[in-house]
Amino acid sequence: LTGEQEHTTDRLARSGLTRRGVLAGAAMLGVGAGLDHVIAKAPQTTTVEAAQGSGSAEGVVAFYGAHQAGIATPAQDYLSFAAFDLSSETVEDLRSLLQEWTAAAAVLTAGRPYQQAPQEPSQPPGDTGEAIGLEPARLTITIGFGPSLFATPSGRDRFGLAHLKPPMLAPLPAFPGESLDPHSSGGDLCVQACANDPQVAFHATHQLARVASSVASLRWTQLGFGRTSSTSQAQVTPRNLMGFKDGTDNIHGEDTTAMNDHVWVAPHDSPSWMTGGAYLIARRIKILFDVWDTTSLEGQQRTIGRYKLTGAPLGANNEYDPVKLTATTPNGEPLIPANAHIRLANPQNNNGQRILRRGYSYSEPTEPGSGQIDAGLFFIAFQRNPQQQFIPLQHRLAANDALNHHTLHTSSAIFACPPGTTPNGFIGEGLFT
Ligand code: HEM
DSSP, X not given: OOHHXXXXXXXXXXXXXXXXXXXHHHHXXXXXXXXXXXXXXXXXXXXXXXXXXXXXGGGOOOOOSSSOTTSSSOOOSEEEEEEEEEOOOOHHHHHHHHHHHHHHHHHHHTTOOOOOSSOOTTSOOSSOOTTTTSOOTTOEEEEEEOGGGTSOTTOOOTTSOGGGOOGGGOOOOOOTTOOOOGGGSOOSEEEEEEESSHHHHHHHHHHHHHHHTTXXXXXXXXXXXXXXXXXXXXXXXXXXXXXXXXXXXXXXXXOHHHHHHHTSOOTTSSOGGGTTOEEEEEEEEEEOHHHHTTSOHHHHHHXXXXXXXXXXXXXXXXXXXXXXXXXXXXXXXXXXOTTOHHHHHSGGGTTTOOOEEOOEEEEEOOOTTTOOOEEEEEEEEEESOTTTTHHHHHHHHHHHOGGGGTEEEEEEEEEEEOOOOOTTSOTXXXXXX
């Protein structure tokens, strides 16, 4: 290294990154940020390396594995979601981008800067820097492919991948009552970054957007706070912005039977490159607080089908008491109303189908002059087959759910998240083999 580079690595070391980490990163990741160079393999010992970096190994979620992290992982507190459109039309650029995103994700989730050292002072910093010194914060980065990657709306197959498109990756149909903004819907690629520190989550999408900038541009982004689902037995059920416990009857990541039945794409599901992956549905759902906040407590509880304070199903005492859809009042009315959200969403009314909900609350600047809070649920759900899971479920909800008086779907997207990878591979590799 030159004296100047030594100086820079020393400063990075003082900011929480070890000199060894910088040099190792330099050696492993090669020099230069372009996508046209061969990308070296990402580090293998993420946990050990992270302990030497800015954070403790405790806050590290393993990046490599059969499945991508960020699906079965207990939901973290913050989300930074980004959808991208590819500007390049060559399959080599797509492949290089996925290789580089994988290398970056392995480093960032281990709690280290994606510093393709040595740093030239005359060049922009290799890592944007806002996470230096922060804990890994259980960062996960989950990558997905939109239907337009395989065929544009006009049917163009830009990358020669149309024959690999999963049948269940069709664009979502229109649902009654939605009011979608096309500019914050869809996308060729997505990155879901979740962490227990909002700046760590933001840094991940910022860094991946920068890495991609010569071949893909941001289409839309969404920040989320306050996870709205528990996705682990170890988690207390959080409350959504309507004040209700959300995620009581969710799939938990530890429930391998439910994960295999309802979330992970199975070997006999087609196409084979998706085995071990899952389909992500995102819906930004605005809560109409002017209506909701003036609804009686009883009305709110009948809308959801649960008590607000305890989360127990109507007619029961405790949060985890079974939902009895057949229970009636003394005068024969269903205790859980016919249009209650949990009745219509219940697996008993949906051919036994379940989804893994992993959404976040969001809040946007108030539209000038509206006087209204612009906030709600950034709904994210993972599943094995949206054609049999989200789509029929959402048709049922859109037709009758009492919640529709209080919500408006404003953004929508579907992505195929391929399986996880090893230190010798990259996310989405199955598309190219
Ligand atoms: C702003 C919109 C929404 C809000 C505020 C909301 C809120 C809730 C709440 C409070 C529960 C009960 C607690 C629980 O079991 O998690 C629940 C359950 C559920 N929701 Fe939603 N939800 C919304 C949208 C959706 C959408 C769009 C879907 C799927 C298309 C959905 C699917 C489900 C399912 C499957 C359950 C579990 C039902 C059961 O098994 O009992 N929700 N939701």
